[in-house]
Amino acid sequence: MSESKAQDVIEQVEDCTLPADNKLAIGKLDVRTLKKITESCRECPENAYTPLEPRTLDEMGFIFDESIKCHLMCNQENLKVAIAKVVEDRMYTDVQVKVHGHIFDCHLAVLQVSTEYFKQFSSTNLIVLNVPEVTKLGFEKAYEWMTKQDASPPREGIVDLYLAARFMQMPPLINQLWYCFENIEFFREGEAFKLYLQAVPYETSTLQSLLLTRISRFFLSAVATVEYLKLKPEQVYDMLRTSIISVNSEMEVFMSAFRWMMYDWEARKAHTELLMRAVRFNLMPAWYILSLKTKQTLPELKELLDNPVVQSAINVGLSYTVTQHFMNSDSGLQEPLQMQQAQQREWIIDDIAPHHHMYKCPYWQYLNYELFNIYLEQVITAGPHFYKTLKAYKPSNLMPCCQAVLQNSKYISDI
Template sequence: MDQLMLQAEKAKDQPQEVTCSVDYVNQKFHRESSSDEEPCLVAKAEDLELGLERVSSQQANKDLSHSLFEFGHNFEDVENWLSFEQPTKTSLTQVLRYMIENHLKTNVQINIDKVNFNCHSVVLQVYSKFFSELEPMPLVITLPMEKVSQKTFLVIYKWMLSDEPKLERKDIIPVFVAASYLRIEALLQQCWQYFENPKCFNEDTACLLYVEARGDAALDIVRNLMLTRICKFMLIFVASRDFLDVPVTHLSFLLSSDDICVNTEIEILFIITRWLGHDWKGRQSHALNLISCIRFHLMPLWYLLCVRRTEEHKLLQKLLNHPSVAAKINQAISQHTSTMYEEQLAGQKMDHMNILKSAQPRKWLLDNECPYFHHISCPCTNSIEFKQFEFYLSILQKKPHNYWQQIEYLDVNNPKMCDCMNDTPPKA
């Protein structure tokens, strides 16, 4: 033992090749083999074969019979072996597809509200980061019903199995929510192809999607995009009950847009009044911020001069008499009168339509159903009231769903004149 330890100490400083300890045994002569024979240390496969040949040669001296292999016959050498016709085999792709599509040998269950879907984990992991990051993969996975409904999961799993998947319009919102939760990038991209296409979502369809998409934070970015598509459909939307639930940030965005279509800037004031009046106690803190969206300089001068005396709606009266709102009205009146005075000094005829062509114009409508339509210079604009606006909204509610498409735009270069233009202007 001491000698072995001494040899081990000497070998520490010398690099050694990793080997295997091998006993060569011939089954036929195993009983006659010496028990004193030491095992061989083999480092390479070639050394292993040399050892086998050595053992075979040793045993050949003890046996006069030889195998065909020892005679030199090579069992692996058959002429033209690979040229022979081979039996056909179903491709692995076809077999796997058949098994997956027929739900054979499924290895995971997706539980959604007491319903189990038998699935192949590899299919889920290929498309979904949610599933691919599960380590280890459970046998049963429970998904929240509010994020992934049973019907939606069925649609998504079929999407995964399809080579050319299509999404139906009725499924796009729940599918987008579920794909966001499950982090299915390819499916989210397909949804965005629809969202970003104005041919799919614009005006009324964009508004419908906006309403449908409320209630989930994952859809906020979609709702923001749809807001930019609501232009000519704006007043139809205002006439609906859904408008009353619009968040203040979204309402502010709409009212600040140059693209929304109205008959007169006065309607912006009325729209704010309608929204605030739905929950005045909860929304009164937003009043001044919303009032800042109004472009008072685009309102008719006669209306600005008279509205604080003639308007009977109590909430609107409260807004109009607020000091900051009154200051905006007075500033707009001053802007109008200054322009009129400058044009008179220059010997020019006052063109009130220049007001609608000024900075930050809206897109102006010419709806024949609007009961308070007047030319902007018409003195009768002083009689426009909130109750007329409410009546107009009731008219819009009864119109065909495509009525908004029939409304014409106002040509500011050749505006329509109202019948009362020849009347004597009332006293302001």
């Protein structure tokens, strides 16, 4: 209120001329009070004031505890299930992997967590994999292993899976696969040979060596197959030199090598010395070795046996067999003559083959290349379970006609 206005109010109050509504407004204010108001107005000139400086909450002392004393919890199990569903169903994928022309929609984070190979890629839309080791099936099964808790490798594609895991650097998966490979109940006999054939085109020497020890009683069935005839010479050599192959006699090993060479004689006879190193002539009976030194009617067999290296191996085998036959196992000449027991094969008996009879049995027939092929025809006719009918070599498993002969035989070379 200005001084002039205040003075007017005072005068009106004193003269009792103040409007009735204003009198009610000032209430019980007396003249003295109004004079004080007037004096205050004189002391504070119009338009003169002190500005108020703004203050923040912190400047005014209002500092709050930043933590909120309540618990916000997500259900972790539900979260895991939801994330697993997104990954497994390939929802919201962010990268495509192209494997030999086939497109896979994937999560890059899953690939990077599960492999070392994909860690080299940053955010990208497409990754191309055109290496021989990673097939469409191999990558598909590897990604299933990454995304599914209950993924199990199929027998048909386990080599593809192994090669893909090895290329993409997946140690946990490789360890699990080796557990399968090393378990003799998973891969043995025919399955081992089939898996071996799948592994031979690749650099998998350790796996191949392991599988060769599992072929065992399936060996003769394998020799009857086209797949055996198409093996490389080094692969045939590795197969024939394995002690675990099941044969009735070392002559079958010799004939198996010759059968592979006869499939393409002109091209394969150059591998004669390699394959004959796998044959243990010192495990053959002396009479059979002598038959190899006689004149041969089959031209290819004659050419093979005329090879000087083969002739030397036959002579050493004959000397060993004859000497071992007449030398006691405790003779003092064993060590000087290096006549320690030769490493044996896994000897079996098949009573449907004439040459499986003992040499002195009246039903015995000489094993030549023609008879060997006839025998393999019998193996093929017997079907895929033929190898299960083979018996371990022991007296109780011999045919009745050979039982008497065995009683008078001291050495396996008499078979």
